[in-house]
Amino acid sequence: MTRFKTPKLLITAAVVYGVIQALYSLGIINGYILHIINQSLIYVILAASLNLINGITGQFSLGHMGFAGIGAYVSGTLTTLIFKLNPSIPGSYLLFIVAILAGGLVAALVGFLIGFPSLRLKGDYLAIVTLGFGEIIRTVFNNIEYVGGPRGLLGIPKFSNFTVIFIVTFLSVAVIRNIIQSPHGRAMLSIRENELASELVGINTTRYKVLSFATGAFFAGIAGGLFAHLLQLAHPTQFGFSKSVEILIMIYAGGVGSLTGSIVAAFALTFLSEGLRLGIRALADATGLPIGGEWRMVIYALLLIFIMLFRNEGLMGTKESKVILIEEAD
Amino acid sequence: MGSIFNAQQIVNGLQVGSIYALIALGYTMVYGIVRLINFAHGDFYMIGAYAAYGAFYLFNASLGGKTGIVAFLVLAASMAASGAVALLANKLAYKPLRYKPKLSSLITAIGVSMFLEYFFSALPVIGPSYRSFPEIIPRTDITVGGAIISNYVVIDIAVAAILMVSLTLLVRKSSLGKAMRAVSQDKDAARLMGINVEKIISFTFLIGGAFAGAAGLLAGMTYPRIFPYMGIQPGLKAFIAAVLGGIGNIPGAVLGAYIMGLAETFASAYNSLIGEGISFAILILVLLIRPTGLLGEKTADKI
Numbered sequence A: 001m002t003r004f005k006t007p008k009l010l011i012t013a014a015v016v017y018g019v020i021q022a023l024y025s026l027g028i029i030n031g032y033i034l035h036i037i038n039q040s041l042i043y044v045i046l047a048a049s050l051n052l053i054n055g056i057t058g059q060f061s062l063g064h065m066g067f068a069g070i071g072a073y074v075s076g077t078l079t080t081l082i083f084k085l086n087p088s089i090p091g092s093y094l095l096f097i098v099a100i101l102a103g104g105l106v107a108a109l110v111g112f113l114i115g116f117p118s119l120r121l122k123g124d125y126l127a128i129v130t131l132g133f134g135e136i137i138r139t140v141f142n143n144i145e146y147v148g149g150p151r152g153l154l155g156i157p158k159f160s161n162f163t164v165i166f167i168v169t170f171l172s173v174a175v176i177r178n179i180i181q182s183p184h185g186r187a188m189l190s191i192r193e194n195e196l197a198s199e200l201v202g203i204n205t206t207r208y209k210v211l212s213f214a215t216g217a218f219f220a221g222i223a224g225g226l227f228a229h230l231l232q233l234a235h236p237t238q239f240g241f242s243k244s245v246e247i248l249i250m251i252y253a254g255g256v257g258s259l260t261g262s263i264v265a266a267f268a269l270t271f272l273s274e275g276l277r278l279g280i281r282a283l284a285d286a287t288g289l290p291i292g293g294e295w296r297m298v299i300y301a302l303l304l305i306f307i308m309l310f311r312n313e314g315l316m317g318t319k320e321s322k323v324i325l326i327e328e329a330d
Numbered sequence B: 001m002g003s004i005f006n007a008q009q010i011v012n013g014l015q016v017g018s019i020y021a022l023i024a025l026g027y028t029m030v031y032g033i034v035r036l037i038n039f040a041h042g043d044f045y046m047i048g049a050y051a052a053y054g055a056f057y058l059f060n061a062s063l064g065g066k067t068g069i070v071a072f073l074v075l076a077a078s079m080a081a082s083g084a085v086a087l088l089a090n091k092l093a094y095k096p097l098r099y100k101p102k103l104s105s106l107i108t109a110i111g112v113s114m115f116l117e118y119f120f121s122a123l124p125v126i127g128p129s130y131r132s133f134p135e136i137i138p139r140t141d142i143t144v145g146g147a148i149i150s151n152y153v154v155i156d157i158a159v160a161a162i163l164m165v166s167l168t169l170l171v172r173k174s175s176l177g178k179a180m181r182a183v184s185q186d187k188d189a190a191r192l193m194g195i196n197v198e199k200i201i202s203f204t205f206l207i208g209g210a211f212a213g214a215a216g217l218l219a220g221m222t223y224p225r226i227f228p229y230m231g232i233q234p235g236l237k238a239f240i241a242a243v244l245g246g247i248g249n250i251p252g253a254v255l256g257a258y259i260m261g262l263a264e265t266f267a268s269a270y271n272s273l274i275g276e277g278i279s280f281a282i283l284i285l286v287l288l289i290r291p292t293g294l295l296g297e298k299t300a301d302k303i
Helices: A002-025 A031-056 A064-082 A092-118 A123-143 A162-181 A183-193 A195-200 A205-231 A241-254 A259-287 A294-310 A319-329 B007-034 B041-063 B067-097 B102-122 B151-173 B175-185 B187-192 B197-222 B232-245 B250-270 B272-289
Strands: B141-144 B147-150
Touching: A002 A031, A002 A162, A031 A064, A031 A162, A031 A183, A031 A205, A031 A241, A031 A259, A064 A092, A064 A123, A064 A205, A064 A241, A092 A123, A092 A205, A092 B272, A123 A241, A123 B102, A123 B232, A123 B272, A162 A183, A162 A205, A162 A259, A183 A195, A183 A205, A195 A205, A241 A259, A241 A294, A241 B102, A259 A294, A294 B067, A294 B102, B007 B041, B007 B147, B007 B151, B007 B175, B007 B197, B007 B232, B007 B250, B041 B067, B041 B102, B041 B197, B041 B232, B067 B102, B067 B197, B147 B151, B151 B175, B151 B197, B151 B250, B175 B187, B175 B197, B187 B197, B232 B250, B232 B272, B250 B272
Parallel strands: none
Antiparallel strands: B141 B147
């Protein structure tokens, strides 16, 4: 039933794309704003894919940016060091797409390998193991001299433009949404609600947890690849623990299990983050006081605490993942 | 070069293990009582180190020369500061979520941890950069059987041992310890027996925080440098030590911490990358083979 909504979504997306593109060519949106919109769109993929793992399946992962790192490094290595691509070479976009997909697939494979043993663990233990894996992935990049080691992978060609990012983001969100609304998604949801009960009604919980984890890792890898080709570099510190927490804040601010919430929160927090960066710098310049960029993260941390204390259900609430349940009951 | 298992490495491993043990105790006690992985625990250790740094300059100016008294006051200050922050974190951030889903508290703990780290590096008086830690007690080295042992090694191990023995006595012998054990077994039953559960939880945070503070002082003296993010790595390692020993189990945390300290020292002597990764390798192995840890007890899912 829900499948018939897809054309409507497609039309909405096309309108949004057209409006932003028009505003940009009219000069109302400058390159800087467009760059932030691009970043927001990539964060949408990251938040939506983490929401699949965290919000829908209820498996608490703290290493999501590690998978983005794999995607960034794998695709960046392919385009920069192996294919030696350049956007001006005809047909290079095709190889770029291959590279991005390869990044996603490697991330999914690693997600599968990590998820298989560790998803037997529950709640907080899983959180620590995923955190550990995220850190190990970062350490590995830090130590591979071929991809630049601690200096990072530099000189990645700039393939990610607004059109590419928009299409990939739309496709990712649509796929994640369809997974959530499919029988597989409902199986994942049942694991979140009560793992023991879903096992008792015959759902292969381990299989669905690994499936959700690997799918989330795949899209995180895609997002990482887009990031690398937008910022034209991949650096180990981009994929650390605090970045994973930023994604976590997005899904909790938007509402656990709510894709709309993830989209809204990814945009809101990316713009907030840029706003704070500029605001803090302006304040420091105006007052002459030593106000550092760390205050941005202080505000982020407080935001996370306040969301948990006062609005546990997030901006959009848990409505979306509940609606599915009601539809099921009909 | 010789073997990596030489006397020097064993001494270093025991020293690192002592610091891990003090941190791990706080993790394990808090987990034992409220089933919360207190992510911010490593940051209590950082606060202890900064409190010690401040206290040293404060007391050394007025009591200059009396090394023993100054060292004791510095220890007291670091323990008091970390204990107070732990109490405050419990009261403001964890207590309101006590009976909400467990993950809410965990996420809040991540928030508290980030807040402390970035707040300290944002404060102009502290700042994000490294500070070298003063020599509170003059450092001397002696050579025993091919290993260089500084008096700091002795201090680290001795302070940790004294604190751990006093904690064991407190938990095993005092009525407060009995109440702590009761709360960790069954909160509701403990409440029915007239135990003030919230008070016991606060007390546990206070002790756990104070131990982390002492560890911060020892680490500051040993490595001699401090920075706002210094708690992240030792916090994680100590947590892994607590899991290795069986989280919630006090002797287990100490055992796990010494195993971790030794394993890490040996592995780093072999290869620095392996040294960095070994703790997580240990964690994953433990969780896969024996998730309850070395000394933990098995629990089954309740239906």
